[in-house]
Amino acid sequence: MNRITVEALGKKYKTYEKPYHRFLEAISSRKFYKEKVVLEDISFKVKEGESIGVIGHNGAGKSTLLKLLTGVTQPSSGRFEVNGKVSALLELGMGFHPDFTGYQNAVMALQMQGFNNTEIESILPEIEKFAEIGDYFSQSIRTYSSGMMVRLGFAVATSIRPEVLIVDEALSVGDAYFQHKCFDRIKEFKKQGTTIFFVSHDPGSVKNLCDRALLIENGRLIKEGNPDDILDFYNAIIAKRESDYQIKENQGTGIRSGNGKVSIDEVQLYVHDSPVNAIQVGEEVRLTVKYHAQQNDLEDLTVGFMIKDRIGNEIFGTNTFYLGRKISDAKIGVEKEVSFYFNANLGVGTYSITVAAHAGNSHINDNYDWWEHSSTFQVIAGTESKFVGVNFLSVKAEII
Incomplete structure (x- = not known):
């Protein structure tokens, strides 16, 4: 079963040189806009339980793709289908009202996901516990730091295991401790069969978590496959951007x-x-x-x-x-x-x-x-003392 199906998906935006050009276009037959192509002819499928990492430069179209899949914006061409209960963490604080408390925003988010009052009351303690923002949970999120915002957002988005979890780069804002906590939860969801689709600039996260990676460049899906191979190719593109380099793939x-x-x-x-x-x-x-x-x-x-x-x-x-x-x-x-x-x-x-x-x-x-x-x-293994980890340190123990 495919949880996500994308066929020839495209997204264009109208850009206007002057603010009043929108008005002139509305009262005349002239076209005052230029089309900005953000995504073009994107096609792929994601199976149930599969974990997909999306990588690419800033402005490549990654976040736009996630907004399309979550219904935040509509495609200009093509089609997509997402099957199952979806939970998403996109832009920092998206969907939160700045004048409401963390508690109130969590309640509204759960209501929009279709939970009744009894279910919400049982879920809220887990959200508060996971977010670890203390008394700020009862304060206006206008007072939150970016790290606190992502804590609340992730806690709400993952309070109940979804069938499809979509995550943008927001996790990069959190501190190392909370990032580790988030990825532990994502890994647990993966073990339980959740389909994961996320954007990240962290190669270690993509290789450690994902079964497959998609590389988006200038709005197009230029390569997909094993995360190791895709990230190697991405690194070559980064080097190419620094100068006029020629990239070549050497077989094996x-x-x-x-x-x-x-x-x-x-x-x-x-x-x-x-x-x-x-x-x-x-x-x-x-x-x-x-x-x-x-x-x-x-x-x-x-x-x-x-x-x-x-x-x-x-x-x-x-x-x-x-x-x-x-x-x-x-x-x-x-x-x-x-x-x-x-x-x-x-x-x-x-x-x-x-x-x-x-x-x-x-x-x-x-x-x-x-x-x-x-x-x-x-x-x-050699003759050195047994140890775990990636580095061997010469250690002596003294018992007093």
């Missing part, structure tokens, strides 16, 4: 972007001079990045790497700039290499390596070659 070798002034040829992990793709916790390793310049006299050439865990969280990254090792001998066509030495103080699991060659301390300055997921490796 991650996604690369850059202006081509430097080309990275090989990325390899070594233990005792032997290439490996599995290492033990705490083992000393050498990461070698081979590259060659496509032009002479590159200023401030920097080579660096980033280690990510299996869901895309950034674990550690550094580069030759941060390490104070200047590269000044890059010559066109001559292969060079940079070796990084470190102890793999990582938890057992699968990790990926992203490498980059750029100018200065960051690829934002001038990206020569960015290679997302250039390679992967396994960390297996």
Whole structure:
């Protein structure tokens, strides 16, 4: 069963250069507006119990898509269908009256969801408890901070498990503690079969929570699929926007972007001079990045790497700039290499390596070659003490 079906969905807005142009258009046959296309030809389906993450730049059309699915605005073309009880948390404070208290706004929100007075009275204590805003629950929400507003909004929207939960980026406003609390509730809903559709700029949340991701760019759905692949492609688009980069998808070798002034040829992990793709916790390793310049006299050439865990969280990254090792001998066509030495103080699991060659301390300055997921490796249990987490720390215990 499909909980959400979207077919050729589009949304256009009329924009007027001057406020009085609306009046002139109303009394004449002339057209004074220009059409602004926000969404165009969007099609996808979401199955029951599936979790979908929507990513894209600000202004790409993500929030407009959510407003269409929740009935806040109507489409200009195409159609959509949402089956089941829907709960939504969109813009901060949407649907709340600023002069009413948190309690009163919660009551009104529940009434609009079709609950009777008896049901509302039984739900309100849970809302107050989850929001954790204390005495402010009985005060006008005009006095609320943005964080308190999102606490109340999320508590109301998730007070009863919906069949479809739609969440915009509002959760990014909350503090870390409340964000963790919210995602715990969302994960619990997912286990119980709720279909989740949410917008987020947090790669870790998308990879950890979602079965599939949609990438929207300039109002169009340009890519959908596995969250890892979509987020890699999105990162390449981000790099492209910083300069005139050419993006290319390399089959089975991650996604690369850059202006081509430097080309990275090989990325390899070594233990005792032997290439490996599995290492033990705490083992000393050498990461070698081979590259060659496509032009002479590159200023401030920097080579660096980033280690990510299996869901895309950034674990550690550094580069030759941060390490104070200047590269000044890059010559066109001559292969060079940079070796990084470190102890793999990582938890057992699968990790990926992203490498980059750029100018200065960051690829934002001038990206020569960015290679997302250039390679992967396994960390297996070693002789160190047992521990949990992603980092191994040398710990001693003293009992007094």
